[in-house]
Amino acid sequence: MTVKTVAMLTAGGLAPCLSSAVGGLIERYTQVAPEVRIIGYRDGYAGLLTGDSIEVTDEVRRDAARLHRFGGSPLGNSRVKLTNRADCEKRGLVPKGADPLQVAAEQLRRDGVDVLHTIGGDDTNTTAADLAAYLAEHDYGLQVVGLPKTIDNDVVPIRQSLGAWTAAEQGAIFARNVLAEHSSNPRMLIVHEVMGRNCGWLAAQTALRHHEWVGQQEFVPGIGNDPRRWDVHAVYVPELHVDLDAEAERLRAVMDEIGCVNVFLSEGAGVADIVEAMEAAGTEVPRDPFGHVMLDKVNPGAWFGEQFAQRVGAQKVMVQKSGYFSRSAAANDEDLALIRRCTDLAVDVALEGGSGVVGQDEERGDELRAIEFPRIAGGKPFDVAADWFVELRHAIGQG
Numbered sequence: 001m002t003v004k005t006v007a008m009l010t011a012g013g014l015a016p017c018l019s020s021a022v023g024g025l026i027e028r029y030t031q032v033a034p035e036v037r038i039i040g041y042r043d044g045y046a047g048l049l050t051g052d053s054i055e056v057t058d059e060v061r062r063d064a065a066r067l068h069r070f071g072g073s074p075l076g077n078s079r080v081k082l083t084n085r086a087d088c089e090k091r092g093l094v095p096k097g098a099d100p101l102q103v104a105a106e107q108l109r110r111d112g113v114d115v116l117h118t119i120g121g122d123d124t125n126t127t128a129a130d131l132a133a134y135l136a137e138h139d140y141g142l143q144v145v146g147l148p149k150t151i152d153n154d155v156v157p158i159r160q161s162l163g164a165w166t167a168a169e170q171g172a173i174f175a176r177n178v179l180a181e182h183s184s185n186p187r188m189l190i191v192h193e194v195m196g197r198n199c200g201w202l203a204a205q206t207a208l209r210h211h212e213w214v215g216q217q218e219f220v221p222g223i224g225n226d227p228r229r230w231d232v233h234a235v236y237v238p239e240l241h242v243d244l245d246a247e248a249e250r251l252r253a254v255m256d257e258i259g260c261v262n263v264f265l266s267e268g269a270g271v272a273d274i275v276e277a278m279e280a281a282g283t284e285v286p287r288d289p290f291g292h293v294m295l296d297k298v299n300p301g302a303w304f305g306e307q308f309a310q311r312v313g314a315q316k317v318m319v320q321k322s323g324y325f326s327r328s329a330a331a332n333d334e335d336l337a338l339i340r341r342c343t344d345l346a347v348d349v350a351l352e353g354g355s356g357v358v359g360q361d362e363e364r365g366d367e368l369r370a371i372e373f374p375r376i377a378g379g380k381p382f383d384v385a386a387d388w389f390v391e392l393r394h395a396i397g398q399g
Contacts, residue, residue: 003351005037007053007113010073011044011080011120011127015149015163016170016329017339019074021119023067024343030061033351039111044120045080045127048104049093053111068336071328073119079289082127087289101134108135108142115143115350121150121161122378123290125357129373132355145350145370146357147342151327154199156377158359159366162342163327164202165334167195170326171206172213175264178320179210182229182260189261189314193301195323196266197292200237201382203266206322207235208392210264228258232396236304238268239384248311250397255312265304267295267323274303341368 008025010018022040029036038056041047054075067074080088082100089096094103108116118128125146132144148158151167175192182188194203211232219227233254236242251261271293275285278298286294301319309317331339346358349370356370363375383389393399 003033003036003114005039005112006115006117006350007039007041007048007108007111008075008117008119009041009044009048010075010077010149011118011124012077012149013079013121013151014072014077014327015121015151015161016071016166016327016331017149017163017335018077018119019070019072020068020331020336020339021147021149021162021343022074023064024339025117025347026056026061026064026067028344028347030064032347034061037112039113040075043076044078044124045082045104046078046091046093047076048107049080049088049100051107051110069330071330079123080127081123081289083130084289101131104131105135105138105140105142109140113142115145117346117350118144118146119149120146121148121152122155122376124149125155125373125376126378128357129376132373143350143353143355144373145346145355146373146376147346148357148359151202152196152199153201154196154378154380154382155357155359156380157362157371157375158357159362160338160360162339163331163335164205165338166329166332167326168202168205168209169332170329171202171322172209174320174322174325175206175210176213178318178322179230179262181318182262183224185316187255187259187313187315189255189263189305189309189312189317191263191265191301191305191317191319193265193267193319193321193323195327196238197268197271197295198238198379199382200239200266200269200384203237203264203269204235204382204389204392206326207232207264208388211392211395226258229260231262232264232392233261234263234396234398235265235393236263236269237266237382237384238271239381242270244307244311248308251308252312254397255314261308261312261314263304263308265301267300267321270300270304271295271298274298274300345370
């Protein structure tokens with residue numbers, strides 16, 4: 001099949017790779033197939049359903065490299081699931097009774113699209129899988145080539161999602177200022193809540209990078225500028241049960257000794273306990289169109305702060321969330337290199353007539369390839385037995 005028109009969309013939450021991935025795709029097509037027309041659908045699948053698109057002009061092609069300097073997405077995002085008819089109808093994205101998959105397919109046909117590039121996390125790419133299956137079943141003759149974006153790094157079977165390294169780095173930078181608040185009040189309990197619904201990789205990696213930063217600084221302990229007060233004292237992730245009583249006893253000793261406690265918390269840690277308590281109390285648990293618990297409404301950081309405050313003898317509790325700060329950053333050098341490899345391969349796969357999600361396939365020796373859509377899933381757990389995490393927990397007295 002000759003590729004004449006390709007379309008792109010970014011979807012789901014932000015990550016430090018979206019702008020760069022869009023720029024990388026434009027650069028690669030301009031380099032190897034400049035005759036191919038490129039459009040971008042605004043606001044993810046919402047723009048696809050409504051036919052709201054942007055034409056990539058010669059001027060945009062010329063300046064596409066500038067997109068690597070920015071966070072966010074130049075195309076805009078949304079959370080839309082094409083198999084959730086009721087939600088699509090409620091938002092006015094499809095007529096009443098219409099099948100969103102058919103609406104999307106017909107829009108792609110009207111726009112003359114041969115290849116659709118989806119840039120997003122597990123929800124985006126499982127939705128892309130639904131669309132790809134529909135297109136194939138109904139003989140639309142379109143290819144779908146996805147790129148894995150999620151700061152949680154939790155897409156099966158992909159080793160490293162685009163943007164996750166940057167998010168961890170930015171979360172550690174955020175922590176440097178937040179943890180300075182230990183000096184704002186006696187006996188401070190600071191909870192640094194990090195994004196990560198089902199996977200604790202980001203919280204663990206953020207804590208590691210901050211801990212390493214502390215180890216690289218020169219302090220003046222004799223006047224209270226003590227590295228122990230700046231360091232991480234606990235890391236909680238969804239994959240490990242938190243024994244509140246045991247941890248409170250351990251952290252009370254830390255508080256008594258140095259006058260503060262610093263906790264790094266994955267937002268998904270303890271959510272099952274929180275939801276169980278809400279449902280037992282008859283409180284409705286807010287959920288998004290994908291059925292996920294809306295963590296900003298449940299507020300795990302505040303819950304953990306309340307559980308520990310009295311037990312550790314805190315005079316003041318501060319909960320700070322680095323998610324929107326870290327996910328909106330421009331990609332760092334680590335991610336830029338991976339993004340470049342993935343966007344180059346995504347274009348090559350598209351021009352060769354392939355489909356799938358481009359990433360490092362853990363089940364095939366971390367080979368960078370177009371992974372088959374049926375194999376893509378969310379919720380990949382963080383490996384808490386990873387050497388670097390075990391060593392971190394031991395270093396901070398938690399393991």
